[in-house]
Amino acid sequence: MSSTTNPSELPLAPWARRLAPSAIQDMLQHITKPGVFSLALGLPAAELFPTQGMAEAAARVLAEQGGALQYSATLQPLREHVVALMAKRGVRCSPQQVFLTTGAQQGMNLLARLMLEPGQAVMLEDRVYSGFQQVLDPFQARRLAVPTDARTGIDLDAVQSVLASGERPAFLYTMSDGHNPLGLSLAAEARERLVKLARDYRMPIIEDDAYGFLHYEDRVLPPLRALDEQWVYYVGSFSKILAPALRVGWVVVPEPMVFRLATVKESSDIDTATFTQRIILAFLDSGKLEGHLVRLRQEYRLRRDTLLRALETHLPKGASWTKPASGMFVWVELPEGNDTTALLARALELEKVAYLPGQAFGVQGGRSAAHCMRLNFSNCEPARIEDAVARLGRVLALARG
Numbered sequence: 001m002s003s004t005t006n007p008s009e010l011p012l013a014p015w016a017r018r019l020a021p022s023a024i025q026d027m028l029q030h031i032t033k034p035g036v037f038s039l040a041l042g043l044p045a046a047e048l049f050p051t052q053g054m055a056e057a058a059a060r061v062l063a064e065q066g067g068a069l070q071y072s073a074t075l076q077p078l079r080e081h082v083v084a085l086m087a088k089r090g091v092r093c094s095p096q097q098v099f100l101t102t103g104a105q106q107g108m109n110l111l112a113r114l115m116l117e118p119g120q121a122v123m124l125e126d127r128v129y130s131g132f133q134q135v136l137d138p139f140q141a142r143r144l145a146v147p148t149d150a151r152t153g154i155d156l157d158a159v160q161s162v163l164a165s166g167e168r169p170a171f172l173y174t175m176s177d178g179h180n181p182l183g184l185s186l187a188a189e190a191r192e193r194l195v196k197l198a199r200d201y202r203m204p205i206i207e208d209d210a211y212g213f214l215h216y217e218d219r220v221l222p223p224l225r226a227l228d229e230q231w232v233y234y235v236g237s238f239s240k241i242l243a244p245a246l247r248v249g250w251v252v253v254p255e256p257m258v259f260r261l262a263t264v265k266e267s268s269d270i271d272t273a274t275f276t277q278r279i280i281l282a283f284l285d286s287g288k289l290e291g292h293l294v295r296l297r298q299e300y301r302l303r304r305d306t307l308l309r310a311l312e313t314h315l316p317k318g319a320s321w322t323k324p325a326s327g328m329f330v331w332v333e334l335p336e337g338n339d340t341t342a343l344l345a346r347a348l349e350l351e352k353v354a355y356l357p358g359q360a361f362g363v364q365g366g367r368s369a370a371h372c373m374r375l376n377f378s379n380c381e382p383a384r385i386e387d388a389v390a391r392l393g394r395v396l397a398l399a400r401g
């Protein structure tokens with residue numbers, strides 16, 4: 001395309017005409033600049049990738065499997081490994097209920113394509129993973145946003161009253177562990193009540209468990225899918241526990257959904273890269289995942305604790321934040337009236353520190369989270385976390401002054 005093309009002349013559908021670069025796309029430009037202290041994106045720690053184990057797995061695949069680079073069917077033994085992983089999360093399922101996807105993101109996308117009529121309603125929290133809203137855009141889905149509290153999570157009274165008013169959303173999207181952006185894990189009673197609401201009102205739930213294996217406390221609750229296999233559609237991923245560049249995730253769904261998922265997926269990317277499926281399979285066969293997960297949890301726990309301590313030291317009075325038991329994020333709330341979107345430019349300019357403003361997680365650009373910010377702790381080494389938060393503290397002090 002020539003750079004002189006007028007965007008209004010592009011042959012776009014009306015919904016695509018309204019698209020703007022996402023907060024993540026914007027942020028990438030900033031944090032790749034030298035010297036920036038980034039607490040912005042949800043990247044895993046690159047230095048913790050199991051590079052050696054992956055290299056050995058890839059070499060084995062290429063040496064031993066003649067068809068490794070050919071088109072091939074999805075790998076059944078990998079689905080069996082996923083079943084075993086799900087058992088560790090307290091979920092019982094069969095390999096026939098597991099469908100491998102190109103990451104959790106595609107899992108949600110394919111489910112939406114099967115479950116959502118254009119213009120239909122979807123229920124979601126008013127602080128929500130922005131990638132999920134991108135899934136909804138082409139469907140022009142009506143968003144039924146319910147409040148969510150940084151400490152207690154989705155407002156179940158609000159869910160109930162929306163359903164009791166007669167609304168029948170195609171599904172509810174939520175995260176019960178490692179909530180992005182809140183860093184929250186839902187209490188056991190809340191999980192039970194949410195699943196009961198889904199059953200009573202026959203409303204499917206898409207449960208995004210992208211961070212479910214990254215937990216840092218002794219008490220770990222099973223996800224919603226452990227409580228109901230008919231109404232909860234589970235989305236999982238190898239991105240955060242192995243590496244996102246592999247682009248492999250999975251969904252656990254009722255068996256009759258599986259061939260339908262395969263059919264819509266085929267129309268888009270044929271299959272999840274079978275080469276990386278084979279590498280993951282060889283890695284899992286080598287029995288190295290468990291030790292790797294122990295190490296990840298140890299290191300991320302340390303980074304979380306470092307971030308929480310630094311917030312105590314450097315953030316001004318009136319700020320509050322979540323203490324995540326899982327995932328990669330802490331959610332900070334400043335007193336109402338602060339505008340973290342406006343503040344970001346100063347944070348970058350004056351202190352070279354980056355975070356994601358709360359507005360990036362508002363529903364359809366809603367500004368109810370304009371005084372909030374999301375901080376990531378997985379992608380920054382502890383010494384840098386301390387420095388980054390000190391910088392953030394100075395920016396906030398300046399803003400107050």
Ligand SMILES: Cc1ncc(COP(=O)(O)O)c(C=O)c1O
Pocket residue numbers: 042102103104105106129131180208210236237238239244248249
């Ligand atoms: C909540 C949530 N869901 C899904 C994804 C996408 O994960 P994947 O790399 O498996 O597509 C992310 C990525 O950051 C995420 O934060």
